[in-house]
Amino acid sequence: MAGRGITYGVNYKRSDLYNINIQIEKQLQNYVGEGWPQRVVEETLSAQGINFRVELDLLIAADETVGELNQRYRGVDGPTDVLAFALTERGPGEDSFIMPPDHIVHLGEVVISYPQARRQAEEYGHSVEQELALLIIHGVLHLLGYEHDKLEDEEEMRALEEKILGQVRS
Numbered sequence: 001m002a003g004r005g006i007t008y009g010v011n012y013k014r015s016d017l018y019n020i021n022i023q024i025e026k027q028l029q030n031y032v033g034e035g036w037p038q039r040v041v042e043e044t045l046s047a048q049g050i051n052f053r054v055e056l057d058l059l060i061a062a063d064e065t066v067g068e069l070n071q072r073y074r075g076v077d078g079p080t081d082v083l084a085f086a087l088t089e090r091g092p093g094e095d096s097f098i099m100p101p102d103h104i105v106h107l108g109e110v111v112i113s114y115p116q117a118r119r120q121a122e123e124y125g126h127s128v129e130q131e132l133a134l135l136i137i138h139g140v141l142h143l144l145g146y147e148h149d150k151l152e153d154e155e156e157m158r159a160l161e162e163k164i165l166g167q168v169r170s
Contacts, residue, residue: 019055028114040133044140057109066113082135083111084142110139
């Protein structure tokens, strides 16, 4: 995904525990404020008790990019709001990740469609920034092993998203 836009946010606070690589496609750079996406990721990781070194990538992209990835990796035609490509398998409540030799757990990549986030924000009657925050939280929770295939899992995940969003807002 490199070369798609600006990158910022590497080792952004939290005692250098979190290496968050954020890329924003060039045509979207004026729509996403610098700084707050890292905070959303950090609050999500912190709320889940991640107190060891981790790395993840976040790409905020256009529908075309997300649609291509959705087709290639999920076999689904067209864009979606968020994709999460986890590099580790871990379910919620599992105690530990296997520590790699570099002592950084590589969680994976979250890809968000900015245009889809904008459409959903309009549909739900809140700001695009709030919708992006919810999608970032949702994607990071997927990287941490949360799923929403069953109703009770979906309810748990939605409750976590709302709780973390409240922490981000405060």
